[in-house]
Structures are given as C-alpha cells and as structure tokens.
Amino acid sequence: MKQTSLGLVKPKGIPIDNYNSFDLIKTINEEEDDVPDLDDDDQEDDDNNDDGMNDSDNDEIPFNEDMKLQSRGQLSTIDEKIALLRNKRKKDKKLLNGSQTETKKTDDNTTNIDDTTTNVEDIEDESYEMEMEQPVKDKMKIKQSKKKAAKKKKEEDEYFEESPPFNPDQVFSDMKISRPLLKALATMGLHSPTPIQAATVPLALMGRDICACAVTGSGKTIAFALPVLERLLYKPHQTAPSTRVLILAPTRELCVQIHQVFRKLSQFSHNISVCLSTGGLDLKSQEASLRLQPDIVIATPGRLIDHIHNSPTFTLNNIEILILDEADRMLDEYYFEQMKEVINNCSRTRQTMLFSATMTDQIKDLIQVSLNRPIRLFIDDNKSVAPYLRQEFIRIREHREGDREAIIAALLTRTFRERVIVFAQTKRQCHRMHVMLGLLGLKIGELHGDLSQTQRLDTLKRFKNEEIDILIATDLAARGLDIENVKTIINFVLPNTLKHYIHRVGRTARAGKTGRSLSLVGENERQIIKEILQTCKVPAKMRIISQEVIQMFRNKLNELERDIEEVLKMEYGEKMLNSCEKQLDKAQSKLSSEKKQNGEGQPVNDREWFQNRADRQKEKETLRLGNHSKKKLSKQEREQMKKKTSSSKTAEGRAEFEINKVAQFQIREAKKAQRSNRLYAYEDKTSSNKNTRKMPVKRRQPSSSFASELTRVNKTNKPTRKQSSSGQRPAKRSNSGQPPAKRRRKQ
Ligand SMILES: Nc1ncnc2c1ncn2[C@@H]1O[C@H](COP(=O)(O)OP(=O)(O)OP(=O)(O)O)[C@@H](O)[C@H]1O
Numbered sequence: 001m002k003q004t005s006l007g008l009v010k011p012k013g014i015p016i017d018n019y020n021s022f023d024l025i026k027t028i029n030e031e032e033d034d035v036p037d038l039d040d041d042d043q044e045d046d047d048n049n050d051d052g053m054n055d056s057d058n059d060e061i062p063f064n065e066d067m068k069l070q071s072r073g074q075l076s077t078i079d080e081k082i083a084l085l086r087n088k089r090k091k092d093k094k095l096l097n098g099s100q101t102e103t104k105k106t107d108d109n110t111t112n113i114d115d116t117t118t119n120v121e122d123i124e125d126e127s128y129e130m131e132m133e134q135p136v137k138d139k140m141k142i143k144q145s146k147k148k149a150a151k152k153k154k155e156e157d158e159y160f161e162e163s164p165p166f167n168p169d170q171v172f173s174d175m176k177i178s179r180p181l182l183k184a185l186a187t188m189g190l191h192s193p194t195p196i197q198a199a200t201v202p203l204a205l206m207g208r209d210i211c212a213c214a215v216t217g218s219g220k221t222i223a224f225a226l227p228v229l230e231r232l233l234y235k236p237h238q239t240a241p242s243t244r245v246l247i248l249a250p251t252r253e254l255c256v257q258i259h260q261v262f263r264k265l266s267q268f269s270h271n272i273s274v275c276l277s278t279g280g281l282d283l284k285s286q287e288a289s290l291r292l293q294p295d296i297v298i299a300t301p302g303r304l305i306d307h308i309h310n311s312p313t314f315t316l317n318n319i320e321i322l323i324l325d326e327a328d329r330m331l332d333e334y335y336f337e338q339m340k341e342v343i344n345n346c347s348r349t350r351q352t353m354l355f356s357a358t359m360t361d362q363i364k365d366l367i368q369v370s371l372n373r374p375i376r377l378f379i380d381d382n383k384s385v386a387p388y389l390r391q392e393f394i395r396i397r398e399h400r401e402g403d404r405e406a407i408i409a410a411l412l413t414r415t416f417r418e419r420v421i422v423f424a425q426t427k428r429q430c431h432r433m434h435v436m437l438g439l440l441g442l443k444i445g446e447l448h449g450d451l452s453q454t455q456r457l458d459t460l461k462r463f464k465n466e467e468i469d470i471l472i473a474t475d476l477a478a479r480g481l482d483i484e485n486v487k488t489i490i491n492f493v494l495p496n497t498l499k500h501y502i503h504r505v506g507r508t509a510r511a512g513k514t515g516r517s518l519s520l521v522g523e524n525e526r527q528i529i530k531e532i533l534q535t536c537k538v539p540a541k542m543r544i545i546s547q548e549v550i551q552m553f554r555n556k557l558n559e560l561e562r563d564i565e566e567v568l569k570m571e572y573g574e575k576m577l578n579s580c581e582k583q584l585d586k587a588q589s590k591l592s593s594e595k596k597q598n599g600e601g602q603p604v605n606d607r608e609w610f611q612n613r614a615d616r617q618k619e620k621e622t623l624r625l626g627n628h629s630k631k632k633l634s635k636q637e638r639e640q641m642k643k644k645t646s647s648s649k650t651a652e653g654r655a656e657f658e659i660n661k662v663a664q665f666q667i668r669e670a671k672k673a674q675r676s677n678r679l680y681a682y683e684d685k686t687s688s689n690k691n692t693r694k695m696p697v698k699r700r701q702p703s704s705s706f707a708s709e710l711t712r713v714n715k716t717n718k719p720t721r722k723q724s725s726s727g728q729r730p731a732k733r734s735n736s737g738q739p740p741a742k743r744r745r746k747q
Pocket residue numbers: 008009010011014190191192193194197214215216217218219220221222356357479480481482506510511
C-alpha cells in the first residue's frame with residue numbers, strides 16, 4: 001500500500017466485477033421499452049453529440065440488392081462485418097500476389113501495418129514543454145473583475161458556512177464508522193480515507209447540507225456512500241419500510257457503478273436494501289423492487305419521474321437524504337424540468353449533498369436544491385485536473401484538419417495500443433472510427449447514445465475485462481466512470497468547455513495513479529487551449545508527429561475508404577430491415593393492447609408523464625444544437641444539406657463537422673451566460689434601489705427563472721410527512737400554482 005503526496009492511498013487493485021455478478025436487473029431490448037427514453041444521457045447526446053445520424057437527409061446510403069441482409073435475430077455485429085471485410089481483402093491480396101510473394105507475406109493485415117509502422121517507429125514523436133500563454137489583461141477589466149470577485153466572495157460568505165478543519169492523517173477506524181462498514185472497506189483494500197472522504201464523512205454524519213468539490217478519481221462516491229450507510233445502520237426504520245435515500249446521477253452507466261459501490265460497501269450490513277432505477281433497464285422488475293420500498297434508490301431523473309407517476313406505492317415523501325452526483329451537470333439546463341419535478345416530490349426536511357469535480361460556484365444554481373446553510377467543501381478548486389496527469393497536445397496546422405483521423409490511427413497503432421479511451425464529439429464520428437480502426441486490426445468498442453442499453457453495458461464490460469483495447473466514446477463516458485488502469489485519453493477535437501475537458505481527462509490518473517491525455521488542437525481551438533494551459537499546474541507537453549508518418553497513415557486510410565463504406569452499407573441495410581420489423585411489432589402490440597382496453601376505454605399500458613408530448617418536444621428543440629426539425633426544407637436548405645453530406649465524405653469535412661458542433665455549443669453557452677448576467681444585473685439594480693434583500697437566495701426573479709420557481713415550489717408545494725403518512729400522493733401543481741389536469745404521456 002503506497003501513500004501518495006495527496007494523501008491518496010493507492011488501491012491494491014479492486015477487481016472490477018462484471019455487471020452480472022451483481023444480479024443486475026435484466027436489460028431490455030429497445031422494442032420492449034414502451035416508455036420513451038427521457039434520460040440524461042439521451043439528452044446529452046441529443047444536444048452535445050447529436051450528429052443527425054437518424055436524419056434521413058444525411059448521408060443516406062442507397063439500398064442495394066447485393067447487400068447481404070440477415071433477418072432479425074441473426075444480426076451480425078459491426079466487428080463481425082469488419083472481420084468479414086478484412087478476410088475478404090486478405091484473400092484478394094493473396095490471389096493478386098500469387099504463390100511467389102505468398103512466402104514473404106504474413107498472414108494478416110495487422111502485421112502488414114506493424115511492418116510499415118516499424119519503419120516509421122524509428123521516427124520518434126518529438127515532444128517539448130509548452131509555454132503557458134499569459135493573457136494580456138485590460139486594466140479596466142481587472143478593476144471590474146476585482147469588484148465582481150469581491151461581491152461574489154461576499155455573497156458566498158453569506159450563503160455558505162465555513163468548513164471545519166479535518167485530520168488528513170486518520171485511518172477509517174479512527175472515524176465513527178460501524179464494524180460492518182469497516183469490514184467492507186478492509187475487504188475492498190481501503191484503509192485510510194482520501195481528503196474528500198476525511199472532510200465529508202463527519203459533517204455528513206451530523207446531517208449537514210454539503211456542497212463538495214474534489215478532483216476526478218479522488219473517491220467522492222465512497223465519501224457520500226459511507227455516511228449514508230452509517231446513518232441507515234445507526235438509525236434503523238422506526239415504522240414501516242420507506243425509501244429514505246435518493247441518489248441521482250446523469251448517466252445510466254454511472255448509476256450502475258454507484259450501485260456497485262453501495263453493494264460492496266453494504267455487503268456486511270444485511271438490513272440495508274439498495275435499488276437501481278435507470279432508463280434502459282427492465283421497467284416491470286424495477287417497479288416490483290420499488291414496491292418493496294428499498295432504503296436507497298439510485299436513479300437517473302427520467303426513469304425516476306416515470307416511477308413517481310406510474311408506480312402506485314412509490315413516493316419520495318420520506319426521503320431523508322438527497323445526493324446529486326455530478327451535481328453541476330444535474331443542475332444545468334438539460335435537467336431543468338426534471339430536477340424541478342423531482343425536488344417538488346422530495347420531502348422538505350431532507351439533508352442534501354452535492355458532489356462534483358467541477359462544482360458550480362454560482363449560488364443561483366445551488367438555490368435550485370434549497371440547501372440549508374450548506375458547508376462548502378472545496379478540496380480542490382473546480383478547475384483542477386488529477387495531480388498525476390500528464391497533458392500533451394498535438395497541433396493541427398492550418399488547412400491540415402484532415403490529418404486528424406490519420407494522427408489518431410498513427411497514435412493508436414504505433415504508441416498507445418491498449419487501455420485507451422478516445423473521445424469524439426459526435427456519435428457518427430465514434431462509429432466511423434470504430435469501423436476505420438477495426439479495419440486496421442485494432443480491438444475497438446464504441447460507447448454512445450445511439451446504442452441500446454444492452455450494447456452499452458456490454459461494451460463497457462468488455463473494455464473493463466480488457467477484451468477490447470480502445471474505447472471510442474462521446475461525452476456519455478466523460479463523467480464519473482471509474483475504469484481500472486485506463487492509461488491514455490485522446491481527444492479527437494477539444495471539447496466544448498474546460499469542464500468537459502476536466503471530466504474527459506479525469507478517466508485516467510485516478511486514485512493516485514498516473515495517466516496521460518493527448519488532445520488534437522487546431523487553429524479554431526485556441527481559446528479553449530488557452531483556458532486549459534492557464535490551469536495547468538505541471539507544464540503541458542507538445543507532441544510532434546512527423547508529416548511523413550501522418551502522410552503514410554493518410555494513404556493507408558484512403559486505401560481503406562472503400563471497405564469502410566462497404567461495412568457501413570451492410571449495416572445500413574440490416575438496420576432498415578430491422579426497423580421495418582420493429583414497426584410491424586409495434587403496430588401489432590398496439591393493436592393487441594387496444595383490444596385489451598379496460599372498461600373506461602383506457603389502453604392498458606398507458607403511462608403518465610409530468611410533461612405532455614408537445615412540452616417535451618418543445619424542450620428538446622430548445623436544447624438541441626443545429627436545425628433538426630422535420631419541416632420541409634427549402635431548395636436552398638436542401639442544397640446546403642447536400643453540400644454538408646458530400647463534405648462528410650472527406651477527412652477535412654468530417655473534422656470540420658466535429659469542430660462546428662463544439663462551436664455551436666460554445667455560442668449557445670455564451671448567449672446563455674450573457675442572458676443570465678443581464679438578468680442578475682437587472683435584479684441587483686432593482687434590489688439595491690429598494691434596499692431590501694441582501695442574499696441572492698432571496699432575490700425576486702422573473703417567473704421564467706428556474707431558481708425562483710424552485711424556491712417557490714419548495715416553499716409552497718412540498719409534500720409534508722403528514723400527507724405521506726396518510727398514504728396520499730400530494731397534488732401536483734402547475735407553474736401557475738394551479739393543480740393541473742392530469743396529463744397523458746402517451747395517447
Ligand atoms: N480511501 C481510498 N483509498 C484508495 N482508493 C480509493 C479510496 N476511496 C476510493 N478509492 C478508489 O478511487 C477510485 C475513484 O473513486 P471515485 O470513482 O469515487 O472517484 P470520483 O471522485 O467520484 O471521480 P469522478 O469525479 O471522476 O466521478 C475508485 O477506484 C475507488 O475504489
């Protein structure tokens with residue numbers, strides 16, 4: 001056991017169990033899921049990563065009779081298609097070269113690549129330290145920002161309570177933790193707490209509201225899991241069982257991971273029940289588990305709301321502790337409506353704890369969850385990357401954007417061959433790189449929102465079990481995932497914000513281990529790289545890959561282009577067939593369910609949702625980047641679309657598309673910030689004129705503000721324990737304060 005300078009203890013290597021070993025609720029096929037997918041990560045994909053893969057206008061591959069289609073149930077995986085193509089090419093090559101050259105040839109394309117790379121492996125990538133660029137600051141601005149900073153500090157001092165000092169040198173047995181938990185920690189190979197754990201546990205045990213920030217991989221999950229379990233052990237059920245703890249996280253995969261940590265920690269605490277409730281998992285078995293009123297529910301917001309409205313006995317009225325993991329994400333606009341609904345349903349007397357590596361420092365965001373005199377536990381500032389992360393950047397010269405794919409191929413085939421996660425901005429690019437790198441003979445998996453939940457969990461499991469070496473993912477995998485021994489993170493393009501960057505590169509260098517990140521940086525990404533370099537505590541490095549190597553890989557990829565297209569065509573054909581069969585199934589099941597209508601003429605499986613379809617659609621549209629509406633396109637728009645489609649056929653076009661996505665997101669963020677600054681400036685002015693309220697928490701805000709709405713909702717609409725004990729669900733109110741007519745989610 002080795003103690004690091006940060007006080008982190010290097011774990012002895014906790015085996016990562018596969019999901020099955022934890023008796024997970026079975027996953028369901030897409031067609032079985034009659035609840036529209038309203039989770040988190042779908043939103044993320046819709047927004048940050050939506051690449052219009054489903055747009056019929058985009059990149060349509062014509063259906064061809066030669067395509068080998070397989071009927072449903074025999075669908076081949078993308079890897080099987082890649083293997084098929086690779087074998088075909090191998091045979092073609094052998095035929096071409098004849099018996100003479102056959103003796104010289106190796107039996108696999110992979111070796112061919114290796115052969116060529118050995119030639120270029122001698123050409124070492126160069127690296128040198130990058131100078132941190134210091135921005136030249138405008139004097140007036142400095143004065144203004146100092147004033148703003150002072151005001152912000154004052155507001156924070158009024159809002160937060162000081163965190164008391166903690167002893168960083170203690171061991172778990174010095175803390176007030178029960179024996180079953182100490183035994184579980186020892187079994188997991190954990191003996192001394194990390195700083196965030198040492199700071200959080202005593203305060204959380206006292207029932208205080210906490211707003212905690214610590215770098216990625218510093219053990220925040222155990223920091224909140226320990227006091228939760230300890231409190232449940234210490235204060236067992238007084239009366240009938242009820243759900244007392246709710247943990248919300250933005251992605252399904254992260255919920256599964258938190259569930260595993262709780263299961264491990266509570267393995268010797270027999271009377272504590274934990275239930276997982278996320279989209280993509282079987283609805284009926286989740287309902288059955290929730291009916292038993294488990295002590296702890298770990299959920300994504302969408303599925304949780306579904307259960308609140310449709311599982312008759314499930315309620316949040318008795319929630320004693322609410323935890324938001326990746327809290328800054330949970331409090332941002334993607335979850336605006338859903339969080340409002342969840343908090344509206346939670347008990348008012350709860351303890352609330354927020355955790356993230358990039359915790360928002362905007363008090364207006366925190367008001368949403370009505371913290372009660374919270375303690376601010378910032379172990380690291382909210383712009384820190386893991387301490388043992390080596391950050392490298394690869395410059396893409398002007399007009400050389402098309403080099404990106406070749407550079408990725410060069411890096412992965414020559415230098416970083418295993419335990420790598422490559423982040424792309426869009427699902428389409430993820431999928432393309434899977435095919436492209438697969439054809440180069442690498443063991444690849446992809447993870448994004450276009451896959452079914454079964455596929456997503458399976459890919460993660462295979463990556464954890466080291467059956468695949470490289471995982472290509474969208475930002476779906478950027479937050480929270482704790483995969484052992486990830487050595488390298490590669491960014492195909494730099495992400496939207498510094499926050500996104502911190503979370504992406506935080507998938508390596510975890511728990512006191514070392515790791516490396518490599519980011520490709522083009523001319524258009526100067527702003528974000530500046531921000532990153534300003535926060536670097538250890539100098540970043542610049543890696544230079546020779547143009548000769550890049551050109552060689554560009555040629556290689558050009559040769560592969562035909563095969564890539566062929567794999568994508570095969571896949572498209574299968575997808576079309578599959579989707580027709582799905583539609584048929586859907587129509588049939590609708591018909592049969594209509595037959596089974598109950599006396600009132602209600603379809604049997606009709607489920608309620610807190611928004612109606614139109615509201616939901618409207619919300620989706622506003623969160624979306626770019627124009628994806630289904631309205632008929634004008635001639636000009638069709639021309640533009642055509643141009644876009646043809647540009648995606650070149651390496652330059654694809655890189656540009658990725659960078660444009662990032663830019664669209666940044667523009668929207670900037671507009672949002674401007675809007676909220678104007679709003680606050682206006683409120684400051686009005687409140688200082690009236691000289692009434694000091695705290696931003698108590699400011700009156702326009703009715704459109706989430707913060708004000710939630711504060712009001714919390715004050716007026718919270719269900720009380722009295723109501724819950726009567727077993728009645730509290731009446732839900734609309735924004736206008738009127739009880740709404742019940743909305744139907746599916747007609
Ligand atoms: N006290 C400890 N000593 C050693 N290792 C620990 C300790 N606590 C947690 N770990 C390990 O640290 C790793 C990271 O933990 P965790 O996933 O909770 O980090 P995190 O801070 O939530 O990261 P992120 O911000 O990326 O979500 C896990 O593998 C966990 O087992």
